[in-house]
Amino acid sequence: MGSGIVQLAAYRAFEVQRQEASNAMMGLLAGAQLASHLLQLTEGSDTLLPEVFPRVPHIRRFNLRTEAARSILQSADTHLGAMSVPYALALHEDFLKTCVGLLIRDGRAPSSAGSAVLAQLHDGIETATGQTFDADSIIQIDTIRLMRNATIHSGGRAHQALVDKVARWTPTAEAGWVRIAKKSLATIAVGDRVEFGHPELILTLAVTKSLGRQANVILRDSLSRTLWARLVIEDVLAEEPGNLNRHQLERKVAGKARRHYASLKLTDYELTAAMRVVLANT
Known part of the structure; x- marks a missing residue:
């Protein structure tokens, strides 16, 4: 079916959300360090921050002296990581659910697959398509997922499932x-503290980006050309809420297919047939 990523609407949305989340997370991490650096100017002062920076929104919730505030800000990456990694995993899970939904729609996966959670979604896609994700990427995402679970459900302490995963x-x-990440988890034991810092956040973003691209390629090579052609039409109609005449629609569909679905090499005949079906059902 050709090579390259298919820029279907769901994948474009996932990439935008992933990049926005990454920028926001990096901004928060950098902001904490910038704030810590700025507070060097008030080092030694006994004045509380709301008195020093009265115009800063929400500063009264950070009613501390300089030294205490700097200590918190300098260690903020651990707390921000603990909040950011679950968010990054949630974005990835949502995209995988969209992929499974397309496989269900194409008759390649049972409807029950739609209720799968992150721990099951990669396996579900592999079962439905006969294709596989990179084994090391799966090991890494499973480890990150279990670290998240330990943070949320086990008081931030490693549980047996995480230790067993690392052992494999x-x-x-x-x-x-x-x-x-610049460090290994190879020696982790049950009860050890699980922490997400800046390196683990970068790792999570890298792994989810890679697996998202892999899922895209699996869909590219697994979904029927009939469904792909219909997705092009639906993509155009979603972006054009107004009424288009037949000529306008054909022109926009051809442009969309070239710009975002080029790797599929869909023919005019396939697109025209899909257009008839989609329009008949709208």
Whole structure:
């Protein structure tokens, strides 16, 4: 079916959300360090921050002296990571659910697959398509997911499921983890503190980006050309809420197919047939 990513509407939305989330997370991390640096100007002062910066919104909720405030800000990456990683995983899970929904629509997955959660979605896509995700990426996302679960459900302490998952790491999965996170979890034991810092956040964003692209390619090679053609038509109609005449629609569909669905090499005949079906059902 050709090579390259298919820029279907759901994937474009996922990429925008992922990038916006990444920018916001990095902004918060940088902002905390910038604020800490700024507070060096008031070092040694006994004045509370609301008196020093009265015009800063919400500053009264941070009613501390400089030294205490700087201590919190300098360690903020751990807390921000604990909040940001679940958000990044949620965006990834939502995109995978969209992928499964398309497989269900195409008759390649049972309707029950739509109720799967993150721990099941990659397997579900593999089962429905006969294709596979990169094994090391799956090991890494499963580890991150279990770290998230430990943070939320186990008081931030490693549980047996996480320890067992790390014990099954391959050398290449560990090397990929260490390359970004700069440390290994190989010695983690039940009850150890699980922390998300800046490196773990970067790792999460990298792994979800990679798996999102892999899911895209799996869909590209698995969904029927009939469904792909219909998705092009639906994509155009979603962006054009007004009424288009037949000529305008054909022109926009052809442009959309070239711009966002080029790797599929859909023919005019396939697009015209899909247009008739979609218009008949709208």
